[in-house]
Amino acid sequence: MATSNLLLLCNSFNKLSVSNVVKRCCHYRPPRYRPPYWFMPKERVVSEDMLTQENRDFLAEVKQDKHNFQHSLESPLTNVDTPQTTEWTQSTRRVGVIARKIGNYPLWTKDGKKFQTTLLQVSDNHVIKYIPPDEFNPMKSKKMKKEPWKEKRTLGCLLVGAESIDPSTVTKDYCGMFTKVGMLPKRHLCRFMVSPNAQLPTGTPLYATHFRVGDCVDIRAKTIDRGFQGVMKRWGFKGMPASHGVTKTHRRPGNIGGGGEKARVWPGTKMPGHMGNSWRIIRGVKILRINPEHNVLWMLGVAIPGETGAMCYLYDTVLPLKKLKTPPPFPTQLNSLEIPQEYYDDCIHQFEQPTITFEES
Amino acid sequence: MSLVYRKSVDLLTVAKWIMRREIRSLSSLPEKAEEKDVAVEEKRHIGRRPRPQNPMLEYRNVYPEFLPDPNPNWRNSLREKLERVDMLKRRNQINIPEFYVGSILAVTISDPHAQGKTNRFVGICIERKGCGLRAEFTLRNVVDHQGVEVRYELYDPTIQTIQVLRLEKRLDDKLYYLRDALPQYSTFPFDMDPEILPEGTPVPINPVQVELKPRPWLERWERQELKGISNIEEYLKEKDRVRRELRKTPWEKYDLMKQYRKTIPIEEQNEIWGEVYNQLQQMKTSKKKITRKRVMSAPKSQLG
Numbered sequence: 321m322a323t324s325n326l327l328l329l330c331n332s333f334n335k336l337s338v339s340n341v342v343k344r345c346c347h348y349r350p351p352r353y354r355p356p357y358w359f360m361p362k363e364r365v366v367s368e369d370m371l372t373q374e375n376r377d378f379l380a381e382v383k384q385d386k387h388n389f390q391h392s393l394e395s396p397l398t399n400v401d402t403p404q405t406t407e408w409t410q411s412t413r414r415v416g417v418i419a420r421k422i423g424n425y426p427l428w429t430k431d432g433k434k435f436q437t438t439l440l441q442v443s444d445n446h447v448i449k450y451i452p453p454d455e456f457n458p459m460k461s462k463k464m465k466k467e468p469w470k471e472k473r474t475l476g477c478l479l480v481g482a483e484s485i486d487p488s489t490v491t492k493d494y495c496g497m498f499t500k501v502g503m504l505p506k507r508h509l510c511r512f513m514v515s516p517n518a519q520l521p522t523g524t525p526l527y528a529t530h531f532r533v534g535d536c537v538d539i540r541a542k543t544i545d546r547g548f549q550g551v552m553k554r555w556g557f558k559g560m561p562a563s564h565g566v567t568k569t570h571r572r573p574g575n576i577g578g579g580g581e582k583a584r585v586w587p588g589t590k591m592p593g594h595m596g597n598s599w600r601i602i603r604g605v606k607i608l609r610i611n612p613e614h615n616v617l618w619m620l621g622v623a624i625p626g627e628t629g630a631m632c633y634l635y636d637t638v639l640p641l642k643k644l645k646t647p648p649p650f651p652t653q654l655n656s657l658e659i660p661q662e663y664y665d666d667c668i669h670q671f672e673q674p675t676i677t678f679e680e681s
Numbered sequence: 682m683s684l685v686y687r688k689s690v691d692l693l694t695v696a697k698w699i700m701r702r703e704i705r706s707l708s709s710l711p712e713k714a715e716e717k718d719v720a721v722e723e724k725r726h727i728g729r730r731p732r733p734q735n736p737m738l739e740y741r742n743v744y745p746e747f748l749p750d751p752n753p754n755w756r757n758s759l760r761e762k763l764e765r766v767d768m769l770k771r772r773n774q775i776n777i778p779e780f781y782v783g784s785i786l787a788v789t790i791s792d793p794h795a796q797g798k799t800n801r802f803v804g805i806c807i808e809r810k811g812c813g814l815r816a817e818f819t820l821r822n823v824v825d826h827q828g829v830e831v832r833y834e835l836y837d838p839t840i841q842t843i844q845v846l847r848l849e850k851r852l853d854d855k856l857y858y859l860r861d862a863l864p865q866y867s868t869f870p871f872d873m874d875p876e877i878l879p880e881g882t883p884v885p886i887n888p889v890q891v892e893l894k895p896r897p898w899l900e901r902w903e904r905q906e907l908k909g910i911s912n913i914e915e916y917l918k919e920k921d922r923v924r925r926e927l928r929k930t931p932w933e934k935y936d937l938m939k940q941y942r943k944t945i946p947i948e949e950q951n952e953i954w955g956e957v958y959n960q961l962q963q964m965k966t967s968k969k970k971i972t973r974k975r976v977m978s979a980p981k982s983q984l985g
Contacts, residue, residue, distance in 0.1 A: 422757040422759055422760045423755060423757050423760035425760070425764055425767075425813055425814045425815060426814055426815060426834075428837065428838050428839075431793070432791070432793070432837075432838070432839040434834070434837070439760050439763070441759060611763065614759060614763070616759070616763065627754065628754060628755055628756075628757060629757065669838050670770075671767045671768075671770035671771045671774075671836075671838070672770045672773070672774070673774070673838075674774055675774060675775060675791070675838055675839070675840070675841050676791055676838045676839045677791045677798065677841070678791050678792070678793045678798040679798070680797070680798055
């Protein structure tokens with residue numbers, strides 16, 4: 321009896337297991353340089369072209385025309401007459417978006433509590449390319465070579481770009497990736513793993529309304545680069561006293577290893593070094609408010625990595641208790657015209673509503 | 682010796698030149714009253730071209746929180762715009778009057794734990810800070826011989842009314858020294874009547890100088906060049922005076938770069954005020970109409 325109960329418990333725990341969750345380990349991991357196979361060098365050495373003013377003007381005109389043409393393109397989803405046959409299920413993975421962190425300010429709930437929020441702007445996102453699961457062969461690390469991947473791949477790869485840029489400022493190779501599919505090059509390019517039924521045609525624009533208020537998302541971004549830091553800032557060590565005979569060791573780590581048999585420094589010992597500028601994923605962040613006009617999302621909390629103006633990648637959360645319960649806009653939201661000005665979560669007080677008052681019970 | 686003398690003369694000429702160029706700080710905080718007087722006097726003396734009267738720029742004293750934080754790392758035009766829209770929406774719901782540090786305010790908030798679900802507090806505004814929706818102010822009063830300070834957020838939707846009981850300024854930008862002053866200087870009755878200023882008069886400056894209690898103090902007031910304290914010298918030792926002289930930074934008022942970093946440039950201010958001026962003006966006129974109606978109806982209720 322007891323064993324069967326234990327088995328049941330084990331089973332239920334197994335169901336709760338989170339796939340693909342990166343553990344926030346306490347030890348420092350050196351950066352792994354493993355570029356994606358679709359990666360092309362982007363930066364170009366800019367040289368003086370010796371152009372006349374007329375030619376310069378002509379080039380500017382051509383760029384403007386291309387830009388205008390790109391913006392006038394309609395979403396390829398609107399032209400499809402037959403609606404999507406596949407339905408959204410709990411196991412499908414939708415595409416995410418690239419957003420820019422633009423600052424934070426407070427919102428209040430309907431019971432008068434103050435929430436700090438972070439504003440993310442979904443800026444000019446377009447789907448660039450879809451790579452089906454069979455063709456998607458990412459570069460393997462040394463660890464993977466030892467134990468080859470036996471499981472059949474089920475997720476495809478969707479490239480999403482944000483913010484169109486001047487094609488003359490990037491390399492030919494990078495530009496070629498976009499021109500092959502008929503797009504202007506983008507400043508930021510990102511990969512999202514999606515289920516094959518959630519694939520999108522090239523050129524589909526993505527908006528902030530891809531998500532709904534009240535949903536939770538995971539956000540991947542680079543932390544603020546703090547440079548070479550000491551042990552107090554990097555690991556939160558206490559340091560040593562300011563006085564009482566202490567000399568020259570106010571912010572130093574103290575002892576870093578034992579003696580005797582273990583007379584060495586153990587691997588993973590917390591020491592001074594480079595801090596920040598590493599990828600971090602914050603999971604299960606709630607969306608409180610959406611402005612479809614400017615494509616701005618208000619996220620709960622101020623823990624989103626990176627400084628103001630940094631880019632971050634948003635996708636549906638993988639946390640089992642915060643996963644989407646009802647079908648979201650699938651595969652994505654078309655920007656229809658008859659949408660209200662702004663969406664608010666149920667708990668959020670809107671500024672155009674009258675002052676909060678409490679009823680006497 | 683002569684070299685030193687010459688250097689000091691040079692400094693003086695530089696200072697004079699700066700004063701003549703009329704370089705004014707467009708601070709996001711209310712300007713000091715004295716600075717204004719100096720500027721006016723100068724204008725009389727020099728009698729050069731009159732300053733272009735821009736009614737929008739006057740708003741930087743009345744609505745300082747509409748100007749964003751000047752730190753370039755935190756600025757974003759879209760965020761500031763959305764913030765201003767939200768602020769105006771809130772201002773449509775509640776009348777947030779013009780007030781300054783040193784004004785006496787009465788604030789009513791809805792409080793789920795209070796009796797009657799509302800809470801009213803009267804006090805002197807000792808600080809006002811923050812930009813955008815984060816703007817806040819602190820009121821101080823002495824209740825039952827106990828100093829009380831309450832910090833309110835200007836755009837908190839639980840605030841029901843903000844009433845200015847006495848509109849005035851003090852000699853300093855921040856009145857933290859009231860915490861170390863005799864309690865009579867920060868005691869205000871809760872049943873104070875609002876004092877109405879005739880329209881068009883400039884905001885009066887209260888020249889009152891407070892008396893400090895003997896040490897220990899919360900801060901080193903002697904180093905802050907405060908004008909609103911009368912008796913600070915009697916508590917200072919020789920050591921304090923020496924340290925005060927050593928810590929003085931008289932060159933900072935000539936540090937134009939520092940001033941520039943602390944302020945929003947006038948071109949950007951024009952943009953911001955151009956965006957919100959009309960709405961704020963409308964709110965002002967509608968508020969005036971309401972107060973006029975109230976004045977007309979007040980005697981009737983008394984008679985009845």
